Amino acid sequence: MELVVPSPEFQSAFAHFYDDFAQNDAENAEYYLEGKTDFSKYVQRLSDEAAGINLPEGYVPCSHFWLIDSTRSILGAIRVRHNIDNDFLALEAGHIGYDIAPSHRGKGNGKFMLKLVLSKAADLGIERALLTADEDNFASRGVIEANGGEFEKIVMGKVFPNPLARYWVNCK
Template sequence: MELVSPSLELESAFLAMYRDFADKDVDNSEYYSECETSFSSYVQRLSDESKGINLREGYVPCSHFWLVDSHGNIIGAIRVRHNIENEFLSLEAGHIGYDIAPSFRGRGYGKQILKLALIEAKALGINRALVTADEDNYASRKVIEANGGELENIVMGKVFPNLLARYWIRCE
């Protein structure tokens, strides 16, 4: 398993991951739907975000990575935001957001992808990362806690009005 930056060479594997989401987790598939229209534009946008180029309103520089197994399957995707200097990020989204493809859930990949992303966060100069999960998403909360997450509080989201568990993790 390794984290890799998005690339055109992984188009078929990424589209397979996207279809897995579209079939089994429609709500979360929306985040990746742009890949169907133009995969090359999608990968370019992710690359630009990592460099802070052409950021959409409310966005901050953000490095994107895909967790790839030895067979070339993309198991999940993770985002490491370089800062959380706006209200939405500092309250709701945090430094790191991740998704494991539905067909690969429950196998420990969430713990692995977050562990690898914390190394990337440290390399970006982030010493403590804010990671959030829906209050009732116990699987994600276990992933965060397994990586040293310390619960700060439970808050009501403003952009997405649901209860969120906010954790801080030391990036070591």
């Protein structure tokens, strides 16, 4: 398995990734809908975000990666925000966010994906990354803890009005 930068060659794999969410985790499928409806525009937007161009208000540069397996299927998506210089990111979202496709959960893919991306975060100059998870999302919290995440505290979100567990992970 490896992390790859989103590119046009993964259009078919992304369609399967999206369909997995649509069928098994509809709540999170919407985040990936643009990739299903206009893949080339979606990939360009992700590339622009990584380069820090055409960013919507309140966004920071953000590098996107997909975890692929030997069949070139997309098992997960992970994002590294280059900084957390606004209130929402500093409190609720953190440096790194990720999703594992529903049919690939519970198999260690999240732990492996986060492990792989930490060196990429270090390459961006991030020494310690903030990660958050819903307080009751024990699977995600386990992924973070398995990668050395140090629990800081539970906070109440403002954008996501639910208790969030905050962790810090060393990237180097």
